[in-house]
Amino acid sequence: MMAPRLAPCGLAAMTLAGCATFGSGGNDPVQAMAGSWTVDLRPELDVDPYSQPMELRIERGGGVTGSFYGSPILGGKAGTGQGRTCVAFRTSDNSGPYHSSACLQGGTLVGETWSEGRDFMQPWTAERN
Secondary structure, X not given: OOOOOOOOOOHHHHHHOOOOEOOOOOOOXXXXXXXXXEEEOOOOOOOOOOEEEEEXXXXXXXXXEEEEOOEEOOEEEEEEEOOEEEXXXXXXXXXXXXXXXXXXXXXXXXXXXXXXXXXXXXXXXXXXX
């Protein structure tokens, strides 16, 4: 039996059902997310402002480090697919892990954070500093 022929983008096509690109330098679109951001964490847009800083460093290969809400990013990945450029990562506090993800829309990151330990999910947006 012959092995299945891989799509031009290799194993990613089999595992992700499509081609994804991950930080490889040059004109890499995921690098557009690197840098300092101010995250708007208001639960509703008509309440007093509440923001926190986020720093994203995107490594060659798509690994993500940095910090969010005063906590180091413990694990993360950036990539592109389906016409989107996105990042996902994990932070933690005494209540447990926080899982965050966001996609770049124009110059804004549109994301959400889920805390299982604190039983909440918070949509957010972030603007570049």
